[in-house]
Amino acid sequence: MTASDTGPALLEAAGLTKRFGALVANDTVSLAIRAGEAHALLGENGAGKSTLVKMLCGLIQPDSGELRYRGEPVVFSDPATSRARGIGVVFQHFALFDALTVVENVALGLPKPEPLGVLAKRIEACVGRYGLSVEPWRRVGELSVGERQRVEIVRCLLGDPQVLILDEPTSVLTPDESEGLFRTVDLLTAEGRAVLFISHKLDEVRRLCQRATVLRGGRFIAEVDPRRETSASLARLMVGADVPRTAPLVAHELGEPRLLVKALTVAGDGSRGSALHDIDLEIRAGEILGIAGVAGNGQTTLFDALSGERTSDPESIVIDKVAAGGLGPTERRALKAGFVPEERLGHAAAPDMRLSDNVLLTTHGDGGIVKGGVIRRAALQARFAEIVKRFDVRFGGRDPKARRLSGGNLQKFVIGREVLREPVLLVVDQPTWGVDAAAATFIRTTLRQKAAEGCAVLVISQDLDELLEFADRIAVMSEGRLTAPVPVAETSREAIGLAMGGAAQESVHQGEGAHAVQA
Numbered sequence: 001m002t003a004s005d006t007g008p009a010l011l012e013a014a015g016l017t018k019r020f021g022a023l024v025a026n027d028t029v030s031l032a033i034r035a036g037e038a039h040a041l042l043g044e045n046g047a048g049k050s051t052l053v054k055m056l057c058g059l060i061q062p063d064s065g066e067l068r069y070r071g072e073p074v075v076f077s078d079p080a081t082s083r084a085r086g087i088g089v090v091f092q093h094f095a096l097f098d099a100l101t102v103v104e105n106v107a108l109g110l111p112k113p114e115p116l117g118v119l120a121k122r123i124e125a126c127v128g129r130y131g132l133s134v135e136p137w138r139r140v141g142e143l144s145v146g147e148r149q150r151v152e153i154v155r156c157l158l159g160d161p162q163v164l165i166l167d168e169p170t171s172v173l174t175p176d177e178s179e180g181l182f183r184t185v186d187l188l189t190a191e192g193r194a195v196l197f198i199s200h201k202l203d204e205v206r207r208l209c210q211r212a213t214v215l216r217g218g219r220f221i222a223e224v225d226p227r228r229e230t231s232a233s234l235a236r237l238m239v240g241a242d243v244p245r246t247a248p249l250v251a252h253e254l255g256e257p258r259l260l261v262k263a264l265t266v267a268g269d270g271s272r273g274s275a276l277h278d279i280d281l282e283i284r285a286g287e288i289l290g291i292a293g294v295a296g297n298g299q300t301t302l303f304d305a306l307s308g309e310r311t312s313d314p315e316s317i318v319i320d321k322v323a324a325g326g327l328g329p330t331e332r333r334a335l336k337a338g339f340v341p342e343e344r345l346g347h348a349a350a351p352d353m354r355l356s357d358n359v360l361l362t363t364h365g366d367g368g369i370v371k372g373g374v375i376r377r378a379a380l381q382a383r384f385a386e387i388v389k390r391f392d393v394r395f396g397g398r399d400p401k402a403r404r405l406s407g408g409n410l411q412k413f414v415i416g417r418e419v420l421r422e423p424v425l426l427v428v429d430q431p432t433w434g435v436d437a438a439a440a441t442f443i444r445t446t447l448r449q450k451a452a453e454g455c456a457v458l459v460i461s462q463d464l465d466e467l468l469e470f471a472d473r474i475a476v477m478s479e480g481r482l483t484a485p486v487p488v489a490e491t492s493r494e495a496i497g498l499a500m501g502g503a504a505q506e507s508v509h510q511g512e513g514a515h516a517v518q519a
């Protein structure tokens with residue numbers, strides 16, 4: 001299908017403006033989403049994409065401008081009204097209850113109650129039709145982020161939406177899962193539905209979408225056919241200038257082991273993560289170890305075990321020569337370890353606390369900011385200002401609550417907060433989730449610099465290309481076990497992909513991975 005032969009406009013924004021205090025988050029923005037198309041919404045972090053989406057679904061009201069549905073002016077006073085008219089949204093932050101099953105969560109969002117058995121059958125039918133993999137009777141707390149996202153998508157699809165809005169849906173997915181989602185999107189558009197696709201992954205946008213609207217600084221910049229653009233030309237439209245590439249690797253000596261993990265075994269806790277079996281790894285000063293894997297294979301438990309949210313045998317985790325397995329997060333931070341969890345809102349940052357107080361959350365044990373139990377406000381403000389400046393964290397106002405930040409800007413803030421603590425060990429789960437191309441480059445370059453300065457860095461990421469680009473060695477997590485790490489130069493995308501599927505438990509060396517499958 002070409003951009004010109006897509007159907008009539010289903011949902012239109014005509015000159016929408018939204019202000020937050022002095023900040024104009026959307027300035028007379030127009031957008032038309034047509035029947036049968038996948039339409040990308042592009043822009044840097046803070047460009048105003050989420051604000052526009054929130055107006056399209058009635059979560060917030062525009063200050064001026066008009067919404068039209070099938071050519072008629074409409075007012076969506078709340079999300080229930082837009083849902084009833086056929087607009088479904090899957091946000092970056094999921095609204096699911098961990099303690100409930102998938103089917104119970106879906107039931108909570110229904111306009112009318114329905115027996116759970118009947119609903120489970122409807123979920124199974126929807127899952128089959130759109131090629132999604134979701135088990136209705138599993139507890140949401142046991143699900144990976146990727147699985148939770150599929151629950152949210154199914155929940156939306158059960159409402160029979162004509163327009164489905166997906167806010168950065170692939171940032172938490174493996175390449176295979178993303179391909180699965182694209183097939184779902186293709187099926188939906190073939191049925192004449194429209195999909196609005198927000199993503200920072202420009203290759204995907206070019207592969208999936210027939211049209212793209214670009215925002216910059218809250219303003220409409222262009223509507224283009226992304227298939228006729230390059231990733232560089234799209235990025236240029238978003239940024240208004242050329243986007244830098246990741247700095248080349250600076251050769252440096254490796255030092256002492258900063259992190260030693262020995263025979264780490266942790267039971268699954270039934271809510272957040274699956275069990276770990278006999279994990280061994282070592283990261284030396286100056287090194288970046290990447291951990292790849294399909295979400296839900298124990299990465300969350302590994303993060304929790306390393307950060308001290310789950311304790312283990314004291315000797316099973318050694319940070320800078322100190323047995324740390326039995327220590328909690330604050331004690332591990334006192335050893336100069338820093339942790340960036342996957343979920344930035346709610347885990348890495350307290351949504352209703354101001355940003356400066358969120359700085360305090362992980363720096364209260366560092367001598368410079370709290371002394372003798374007293375918060376040194378000036379030092380805290382100085383650190384806050386430094387994070388904002390060095391990591392280019394953009395927001396309206398002086399010190400907003402964390403929940404007011406755009407997703408990518410909050411991610412930059414959390415990374416900056418941990419990096420500026422000058423850690424000797426940094427454990428980062430999904431470092432560039434939701435950040436734009438320029439910020440992702442900046443974050444990877446920063447982590448490399450930290451390694452060059454002698455920090456040991458462990459990066460858990462579902463983005464294989466990211467790991468291949470900036471890790472020194474890669475190991476794969478599969479069913480709670482970790483393959484032996486191998487240097488990036490000695491492995492390949494294919495070998496890692498096979499190990500991610502559990503095909504090669506022993507190693508991700510190029511030859512051995514392929515061999516294991518043939519055997």
Ligand SMILES: Nc1ncnc2c1ncn2[C@@H]1O[C@H](COP(=O)(O)OP(=O)(O)OP(=O)(O)O)[C@@H](O)[C@H]1O
Pocket residue numbers: 020023025043044045046047048049050051052394395396400404405406407408409434436
């Ligand atoms: N409720 C709010 N109060 C104050 N400022 C807000 C609020 N919501 C958004 N903003 C600000 O509006 C601007 C646009 O944010 P928005 O979340 O729309 O960006 P985005 O393009 O979705 O970014 P990202 O790619 O990082 O998700 C940002 O500067 C953000 O801090």
